[in-house]
Structures are given as C-alpha cells and as structure tokens.
Amino acid sequence: MGLSSSAPAVDLLQIPMPGDSVVTALGVVAILLLVGLSAFFSSSEIAMFSLPQHRIDSLVDEGVTGAKTIHNMKQNPHRLLVTILVGNNIVNVAMTSIATALFGIYLSRGQAVLATTFGITTLVLIFGESAPKSYAVENTESWALRIARPLKLSEYALYPLVVLFDYIVKGVNSIVGGSAAIESTYVTRDEIQDIIETGEREGVIEEEEREMLDRIFRFNNTIAKEVMTPRLDVTAVDKEDSVEEAIETCIQADHERVPVYEGNLDNIIGVVTVRDLVRELRYSEGTPSLERVVKPTLHVPESKNADELLAEVQDNRLQMVTVIDEFGTTEGIITLEDMVEEIVGEILEGDEEAPVEFLEENVAVVQGEVNIDEVNEILGIDLPEGEEFETLAGFVFNRAGRLVQEGEEIEFDGIRIRIERVDNTRIMSARVTVLDGADAADDSGASTESTRVAEEGGTAVSGSGTAPNDAE
Structure with a gap:
C-alpha cells in the first residue's frame, strides 16, 4: 500500500x-x-x-x-x-x-x-x-x-x-536663489515689540512701561519736524532788546530759555536763559548786554532723525536747537524737554493743558497740535496720515478744505471731531468721539464723511458731502 x-x-x-x-x-x-x-x-x-x-x-x-x-x-x-x-x-x-x-x-x-x-x-x-x-x-x-x-x-x-x-x-x-542662512544672529525689532506686547498681556510688563517702550521704538523713526514747537508758538527776543525786556518776555511766556534772533525769526543767532539774564543784570560791569549772554545753538533740517538729534544735543550740551526747512526758513524750535517727552510722555507744568484729556471712555478733548499717529494710538482709532498734514488740526483743515469755526463737526469713518476752540485761524482743541456702529450709520448715512455747523440750541446740518478729491 x-x-x-x-x-x-x-x-x-x-x-x-x-x-x-x-x-x-x-x-x-x-x-x-x-x-x-x-x-x-x-x-x-x-x-x-x-x-x-x-x-x-x-x-x-x-x-x-x-x-x-x-x-x-x-x-x-x-x-x-x-x-x-x-x-x-x-x-x-x-x-x-x-x-x-x-x-x-x-x-x-x-x-x-x-x-x-x-x-x-x-x-x-x-x-x-x-x-x-x-x-x-x-x-x-x-x-x-x-x-x-x-x-x-x-x-x-x-x-x-x-x-x-x-x-x-x-x-x-x-x-x-535662496540663502543658506538659518537665522539672524539677534532678535529683530518686530520680535522685541511682540515680546513687549506679550509681556503686557501676561502681566510681566505694566501698561505704562509698555507705552514708554513703544515710544522709544517710535522715537527712532521720528523726525525733527514731528517733535518741534512750531514757529507760530515760538517766543523769542530780538538781539536789540534790553536785558530787562528779555527777562520780562521770559516771565510772561513762562519759559526758562528763549531763542534770540537778529532782524526776524529766520535769523536765530542763539539762546538765552533767565538765569544768565539775571546774572548779567545784577553783576555785569557797565551797561547790561543781551549779546554777552547769548549761547550758540544748532540749526538742523526738519527731516533730521530725532534719535540722531538727541545724541548731537547731548554731545554739544545744548538745551535748544532751531529747525529750518530747505530754504533756510525757521520752522520751529526743539528743546531737550521736547525730545525727552517723546520718550517718557508729556510733562505738564503749571496750568499747561494735557494734549489728550478723556471726558468719557470714547470721548476726548485733543489739542490741535497733537500728531495724528499719537491720536490714533491713544484713542485706538485709524485716522489717515498724509504728507500735507501731521496734526489733528491739519487733518481737520485737509478734510474741510477751508477754515473752520468753533462748533463745527467733521465725521470720518465713525469718528466725530467737534471743534472746541479756535484762535484766529488756528484750531486749538477739538472733541473727538468714537461712534459705535449704530451712531455712525445714523449720523453719516451712506456717506463716510460730513461737515456740520453747530448753532445755539442744537446742531443743525448746514452742509454735507465728501471732501474734495485732492484732500483724500
């Protein structure tokens, strides 16, 4: 088997x-x-x-x-x-x-x-x-x-x-066409600013500290024109004035030092201080002379970087410099205090008004000379910036296309600006109100911008419409 x-x-x-x-x-x-x-x-x-x-x-x-x-x-x-x-x-x-x-x-x-x-x-x-x-x-x-x-x-x-x-x-x-680099050696400017914002959110950095650090970063991109006291606000003395007259000018203006010009403000020759004037008046031999106490000053272009200017002022031990335009015309002056305030914030003296004073959460009185970027940052809004203007007053004039009067209102993208005080043709202060969505829609309708004139007993609409194209 x-x-x-x-x-x-x-x-x-x-x-x-x-x-x-x-x-x-x-x-x-x-x-x-x-x-x-x-x-x-x-x-x-x-x-x-x-x-x-x-x-x-x-x-x-x-x-x-x-x-x-x-x-x-x-x-x-x-x-x-x-x-x-x-x-x-x-x-x-x-x-x-x-x-x-x-x-x-x-x-x-x-x-x-x-x-x-x-x-x-x-x-x-x-x-x-x-x-x-x-x-x-x-x-x-x-x-x-x-x-x-x-x-x-x-x-x-x-x-x-x-x-x-x-x-x-x-x-x-x-x-x-790429790069073999993996990383930059140090953190970038933007990264540092992100770290600062994160630190504030987590409570490591206080709001005031964050604001100062932001101002330090912003200072590096600031030019002299944005920091200066404009020519219209400059108090100065003539070289031919007597020492007594110069002291009186300083007292009336409540300034410790003032520029000295020869002929007109376009020819500033230096700076005098109250202390030097008083010393000259009391202890000089012979007739007191204003020229003897005049200290030299720098003349800088309005486009000069504020960071570089501060270093130059420190190196030369100056307290005041003159800002000029491309034609050599005096545009304004900058004091050491002006530059320090750009970093630490406004330093108010005596009865000096705050640049921005909140009346309510979304309502503030703003001085006309305050820069647009500062208004935007403080109020959390987004008013446009332009080459034709840098301040809130300049923005209002640019949008209105004419001189404005006290009580007039301008609205732009949910922001109402009411002119509070005008000195001759100059806007001294305005009330800025951030409207909510409903108020903005009711007040401005289909238009994004309007101009209104306030009359006694209420606000009557005298005219509305968009600003001219060249003002946009």
Missing part, C-alpha cells in the same frame, strides 16, 4: 529558529537605542535653535558649562542643522531596516513591511519627535547645555557626511 502525502507544505522561513529569540532581543534593544538617539537629535534641534543669541552670550560670560560649545556651534547654524538632520535620518533609516528584518522572522514580507510602517512610524512620532520636542520647548536652556557636547561629538563622527550635504544644500540654495 502506497503512502499518500496530503499534509500542507510548510514555509521553513516562517518557522522561528532557536536562535531567533536572541536576534529578536538584540533587535529590540537596538531599536530602543535608536529611538533614544532619534529623541536626542529631535530635541537638539528645538533646544539649539530656540535659545536666543543674547542668552547664549550671557551664559558664555557667566562661564556656564556647555555655553561655549553652543556659541561655537551656533556660529555656523547651517552646518549645525545639517548635522542634526543627517544624524536623525541615519537613525530612523537604521531603525526601519532593523524592524523590517525582525518582523520578517515572524510575518510574511508584505505583513512585515506593513507592521514596520505603522509600528515604527508611531514609535518615532511619539517617542522620537513629539515627546522630546515638547520637553525641549519647556526646558530649552538647560537641555541645550546638556546636549551641546554630545551633539558636537556627533558632528565629528558624521563629519564626512555633514560636509558633503552642507555643500550640496548650499549649491541647491544658490541655484534657486
């Missing part, structure tokens, strides 16, 4: 051999080590590139262990990044290869690939990327100091590959 062979064929490749358990154990250990290396490289990237340069410099100055290594590696941030990426990719490729081989012992080829794809991806995503990067974000400084030297050793170990890929990437960048 013949024996029939009906048993199914057995794939010997799928039967674990006695030594497979040892291979599996070694493979698992290798994968765990590689996951640790993946976590090391991933967290290194976050820690090294999140630590700001100014903090690195401080750590170096303090002699903190690892700080010098970080500083040296950050000198070439592009190579540092290539080192991290090359190391991380080698680790991940090795991990995938080992996992595929291990799964292949127990599964078919297709099943092994599928298990490796999902298993290793999940493992790397959680333990090789997300968790270590989150840790590095929370412990940027301490972790960067700890991994600095091991990362430097990795750069030495991977040096041939790092150099090769570094040149390749730089070549690609040059072809596509």
Whole structure:
C-alpha cells in the first residue's frame, strides 16, 4: 500500500529558529537605542535653535558649562542643522531596516513591511519627535547645555557626511536663489515689540512701561519736524532788546530759555536763559548786554532723525536747537524737554493743558497740535496720515478744505471731531468721539464723511458731502 502525502507544505522561513529569540532581543534593544538617539537629535534641534543669541552670550560670560560649545556651534547654524538632520535620518533609516528584518522572522514580507510602517512610524512620532520636542520647548536652556557636547561629538563622527550635504544644500540654495542662512544672529525689532506686547498681556510688563517702550521704538523713526514747537508758538527776543525786556518776555511766556534772533525769526543767532539774564543784570560791569549772554545753538533740517538729534544735543550740551526747512526758513524750535517727552510722555507744568484729556471712555478733548499717529494710538482709532498734514488740526483743515469755526463737526469713518476752540485761524482743541456702529450709520448715512455747523440750541446740518478729491 502506497503512502499518500496530503499534509500542507510548510514555509521553513516562517518557522522561528532557536536562535531567533536572541536576534529578536538584540533587535529590540537596538531599536530602543535608536529611538533614544532619534529623541536626542529631535530635541537638539528645538533646544539649539530656540535659545536666543543674547542668552547664549550671557551664559558664555557667566562661564556656564556647555555655553561655549553652543556659541561655537551656533556660529555656523547651517552646518549645525545639517548635522542634526543627517544624524536623525541615519537613525530612523537604521531603525526601519532593523524592524523590517525582525518582523520578517515572524510575518510574511508584505505583513512585515506593513507592521514596520505603522509600528515604527508611531514609535518615532511619539517617542522620537513629539515627546522630546515638547520637553525641549519647556526646558530649552538647560537641555541645550546638556546636549551641546554630545551633539558636537556627533558632528565629528558624521563629519564626512555633514560636509558633503552642507555643500550640496548650499549649491541647491544658490541655484534657486535662496540663502543658506538659518537665522539672524539677534532678535529683530518686530520680535522685541511682540515680546513687549506679550509681556503686557501676561502681566510681566505694566501698561505704562509698555507705552514708554513703544515710544522709544517710535522715537527712532521720528523726525525733527514731528517733535518741534512750531514757529507760530515760538517766543523769542530780538538781539536789540534790553536785558530787562528779555527777562520780562521770559516771565510772561513762562519759559526758562528763549531763542534770540537778529532782524526776524529766520535769523536765530542763539539762546538765552533767565538765569544768565539775571546774572548779567545784577553783576555785569557797565551797561547790561543781551549779546554777552547769548549761547550758540544748532540749526538742523526738519527731516533730521530725532534719535540722531538727541545724541548731537547731548554731545554739544545744548538745551535748544532751531529747525529750518530747505530754504533756510525757521520752522520751529526743539528743546531737550521736547525730545525727552517723546520718550517718557508729556510733562505738564503749571496750568499747561494735557494734549489728550478723556471726558468719557470714547470721548476726548485733543489739542490741535497733537500728531495724528499719537491720536490714533491713544484713542485706538485709524485716522489717515498724509504728507500735507501731521496734526489733528491739519487733518481737520485737509478734510474741510477751508477754515473752520468753533462748533463745527467733521465725521470720518465713525469718528466725530467737534471743534472746541479756535484762535484766529488756528484750531486749538477739538472733541473727538468714537461712534459705535449704530451712531455712525445714523449720523453719516451712506456717506463716510460730513461737515456740520453747530448753532445755539442744537446742531443743525448746514452742509454735507465728501471732501474734495485732492484732500483724500
């Protein structure tokens, strides 16, 4: 009787051999080590590139262990990044290869690939990327100091590959017109301002401190014309005036010092102070002379940067400078106090009126000479700025297209401006009201701008419409 062979064929490749358990154990250990290396490289990237340069410099100055290594590696941030990426990719490729081989012992080829794809991806995503990067974000400084030297050793170990890929990437960048730079050395101006705003929101910085810091940044972009006391407000004395007359002028104007001109204001020759005038009057030998106490002053263009002007005033130990236009005509004067006020805010003396005084939450009386950008910042509005005007008074004249009277109102995009006080043709103050959506719609209708004249007993509309095109 013949024996029939009906048993199914057995794939010997799928039967674990006695030594497979040892291979599996070694493979698992290798994968765990590689996951640790993946976590090391991933967290290194976050820690090294999140630590700001100014903090690195401080750590170096303090002699903190690892700080010098970080500083040296950050000198070439592009190579540092290539080192991290090359190391991380080698680790991940090795991990995938080992996992595929291990799964292949127990599964078919297709099943092994599928298990490796999902298993290793999940493992790397959680333990090789997300968790270590989150840790590095929370412990940027301490972790960067700890991994600095091991990362430097990795750069030495991977040096041939790092150099090769570094040149390749730089070549690609040059072809596509990009830059190989990874980051700027220090934080930018915008980043600092964002930090200040974040600090205020989190309560680290007070509102007053934030406002002063904002003014410091704005001061760098301010020109002399925006800071000066305009010619119309300048009190000056003639060189031919007597010392007594000059003292009387200072007292009436409540000024400690005034400019001195020869002939007219377009020829300012210097500055005198009340103290020098009194000393000259009391202790001079012979007839007191105004010319003897005149101190020289600077003449600067109206376009001069205020930041540079402040440094120049400090270097020359001046208290007042004269601002002139392109034709040499005097536009106004700037005192050291004017520039300091641009940084610390308005310094009021005696019965001097505040530039902006709130009557209600959305209603404020604003002096006509206040700059539009300052009005916008304080009231949280967005009045347009133009080359033809810089102040609230200039904005009103530009929109009205004519001289205005007390009681007139101008509305623009939900902002009502009522003229409070006029001196001759000059707008001294105006009441600015921020209308809500309903009020703005009711008062202005389909038009975004209107001009109205207030009469006794109420406000009557005498005319409305948009400003001329050239005023827009």
